[in-house]
Amino acid sequence: MRYMLLIWGHGSDVDGATEAEPQISAGGLEDGEPCWAPWAREMQARGVILHDGAQLLGPEAATTVRSSGPEVLVADGPFAETKEQIAGYDVIECADLDEAIYAASRHPVALKGGAVEVRPLATT
């Protein structure tokens, strides 16, 4: 099954995770690697396929658009002004929810105190 991991965190969780902190990750970081590289290696070793993923710029860079009425409404900021914001996402493919939960639990932002929402992708 395919799941999207929505990475929720405070600014500090995410900033912290982007700095190199090898002790929080499985395989350790090599020079110049992003923080999620050891996670990606561990997942690949388990047979979890990583389809896509990225870190997002902060909510201050967000724009929310609504277009259901006659005009297009554009507003500065994220859809929901909550303390925690979506900081990134990963699309993974694995056997079942238990495996996806494991992947989420090992995610560098989760290890830094963020939360990971696991959502199955709809199959069409």
Next chain:
Amino acid sequence: MPTNQGPPADVEAAVADAFRQEWGRVVATLIRMTGDWDLAEECAQDAFTTALARWGSDGIPDRPGAWLTTTARNRALDRLRRSKTEAVKLQEVAALSVPDEPPARLDDSGVTDDRLRLIFTCCHPALTLEARVALTLRTLAGLTTPEIARAFLVPEATMAKRLTRAKHKIRDAGIPYRVPPAHLLPERTIGVLAVLYLLFNEGYSASAGDDLLRPDLSAEAIRLSRLLANLMPDEPEAIGLLALMLLQNARSAARLDDDGELVNLEDQDRSRWDQAAISEGRNLLEAALRRQQAGPYQIQAAIAACHADAQLAADTDWAEIALLYQQLGRLIPSAVIELNRAVAIAMSEGPAAGLAVVDEIESGGELTDYYLLPATRADLLRRMHLNEEAATSYRRALELAGTGPERRYLSRRLAEVGGL
């Protein structure tokens, strides 16, 4: 339901008996074969209806469980064939056609009983606690949706929605239908035991007789725990939980007086305790403890056994109970357990020693809004004849207590120490 005059009584009894024994197994097997929880339930239901119609003329089969599973499987096969619009369904039909008789339990052959898969899936942590409880009662215990709704005092439509949502979550989120692998098994087992104990307590705390249609959840919890203990013979906590339930439930006849008021353990008529249940609970506990992996349920069962062993309340071995609470507190650090230990110490060493433990809890700043903390302090002070201090604590407890029996108890005690 078939026929005008209905099936003969012996057939009806045999089907009812098979329902108690085999429902969970039939559903569990059908879910594994079809992957479709609704289809599995419907086909299992059909199989029992067919049994009512056929066992009268064909005779009651030697192995009702196998007969019912085969009948339900054939029904599922028919239904999938008829809806063979999708290629997926055809694959399912092909898979179903392979004869497959799963053995009864996790035995030497290493084959897993489907009911164990079912219970772990029903109790998966990605479902809400309410959904886990409801799903376990529906699929494994065979309670109907209206029965479960009555048990939890919610409208039938609410319960139906809760069950449907849970089944959809299992399917859509990809919750696996299996016994968890070794690295997940300990925590998931704790989760299953917690669901069963919650079920037991739900039934135990419900006042008896207020609704005759309300199913006996404690009895269902005991039945499911018995099943789990059989399916996981190497898990001492599963056996410990069954022992705990049996030992607590043995007191149920003595727990309420003629007016339906709760009777304290101390004041219960111990001749009304169920000695057969006590002796079964004690034997199970001993077998579990021999494995030398005492967990919270085994320790709580040991405490219940201490009470059961005392012919009179005055014979209770409070020193042993205090030690058991200490052991329990080491596994699950909790101020409530510590408070229970304080009471046990007061009973074995005197109120002053108990009060010292209460002081420690208070200085830790915990349980500040829990009425039993000042109530316990007040009882200990009363026993030390410090009436004025006791009255202050009883008043504090009354500020925090809810309504009902505990209030009446506290007011009575407050009057006794001259505080009214």
